[in-house]
Amino acid sequence: MAARKRMPGEFVAIARYFAPLATHPGAFGLKDDLAWLAPRARRRLVLKTDAIVVGVHTLPRDPPDLIARKALRVNLSDLAGKGASPLGYMLALVLPGNTTEAWLARFAAGLAADQKLFGVPLLGGDLTRTPGPPTIAITALGEAPPGQPLLRAGAKRDDAVFVSGTIGDAALGLLALRGKLAALPERHRRFLAWRYHLPAPRLALGRAIAPLASAAMDISDGLVGDLGHICAASDCGAEIDLAAIPASPAAKAAGDRHALRRITGGDDYELLFTAPATAEAGLRAAARKAGVPITRIGHIVARPGVRVLAPGGGAIPLKSRGWQHF
Numbered sequence: 057m058a059a060r061k062r063m064p065g066e067f068v069a070i071a072r073y074f075a076p077l078a079t080h081p082g083a084f085g086l087k088d089d090l091a092w093l094a095p096r097a098r099r100r101l102v103l104k105t106d107a108i109v110v111g112v113h114t115l116p117r118d119p120p121d122l123i124a125r126k127a128l129r130v131n132l133s134d135l136a137g138k139g140a141s142p143l144g145y146m147l148a149l150v151l152p153g154n155t156t157e158a159w160l161a162r163f164a165a166g167l168a169a170d171q172k173l174f175g176v177p178l179l180g181g182d183l184t185r186t187p188g189p190p191t192i193a194i195t196a197l198g199e200a201p202p203g204q205p206l207l208r209a210g211a212k213r214d215d216a217v218f219v220s221g222t223i224g225d226a227a228l229g230l231l232a233l234r235g236k237l238a239a240l241p242e243r244h245r246r247f248l249a250w251r252y253h254l255p256a257p258r259l260a261l262g263r264a265i266a267p268l269a270s271a272a273m274d275i276s277d278g279l280v281g282d283l284g285h286i287c288a289a290s291d292c293g294a295e296i297d298l299a300a301i302p303a304s305p306a307a308k309a310a311g312d313r314h315a316l317r318r319i320t321g322g323d324d325y326e327l328l329f330t331a332p333a334t335a336e337a338g339l340r341a342a343a344r345k346a347g348v349p350i351t352r353i354g355h356i357v358a359r360p361g362v363r364v365l366a367p368g369g370g371a372i373p374l375k376s377r378g379w380q381h382f
């Protein structure tokens with residue numbers, strides 16, 4: 057049965073499925089021990105590693121092409137959050153012994169599709185075996201212009217707080233994929249699941265806002281938790297209006313009872329950034345050019361912590377502030 061055929065040995069698998077992805081001349085077709093890059097003069101090299109464990113960061117039966125694409129995209133999203141442009145990526149792929157060739161082929165096809173979409177080649181990596189679930193560790197390399205790096209630290213009192221796109225779709229998508237939200241029309245459930253499986257790294261937006269923003273990051277662990285990270289790094293606090301947080305039509309259709317899940321659940325991969333209020337017109341022009349909507353959701357205050365204000369004005373008590381592994 058072809059579909060159940062075990063994957064080939066390490067060197068054949070690399071030659072067959074990964075060498076074709078190593079299109080950068082400095083990767084030498086994966087025939088050497090490492091890759092060589094010539095950084096452009098005065099550019100900063102920006103590095104990020106994120107690992108995905110199947111069954112922890114994904115559902116156990118997620119399609120391998122979608123797992124591959126998400127693993128790459130979550131790293132690109134971090135580069136986007138710093139206004140950096142991707143140069144390439146390293147892949148450490150750790151697979152159980154019973155992995156089929158069909159799984160590997162579909163995984164590599166997912167990477168190939170996204171490499172084309174984002175113009176980011178495989179530079180090298182490692183393929184090894186585990187008694188545990190498939191684990192995909194990707195290190196993305198990017199470059200940023202010279203000058204002050206865009207960091208979590210840098211938000212100032214009275215700065216406005218912005219997010220890109222819509223918030224909470226992926227958290228609701230995970231619910232939908234687990235068979236919840238059954239009352240929601242199929243097209244909405246499909247949209248939310250798609251947002252969970254295929255985040256859209258906001259690379260063009262990140263580059264466009266970088267010169268104007270005071271602090272920025274991508275939202276991976278939930279809006280409230282990640283805004284808390286910006287506040288902690290910037291030694292300040294924030295107030296955001298629940299009613300101002302942008303929701304997709306599908307999230308709106310899911311109803312108000314999921315409002316807190318939307319702002320504390322993870323996997324948005326939208327951008328969260330702060331800027332002086334005077335920069336708002338420039339930011340909006342940058343966002344239009346990048347083709348991604350941005351929404352002002354609140355402002356930075358001196359008092360530490362993140363407060364989410366209800367439409368009436370009072371702060372909403374939050375039990376969970378965001379995703380934590382430990």
Ligand SMILES: [Mg+2]
Nearest residue numbers: 134273274276
């Ligand atoms: Mg991040």
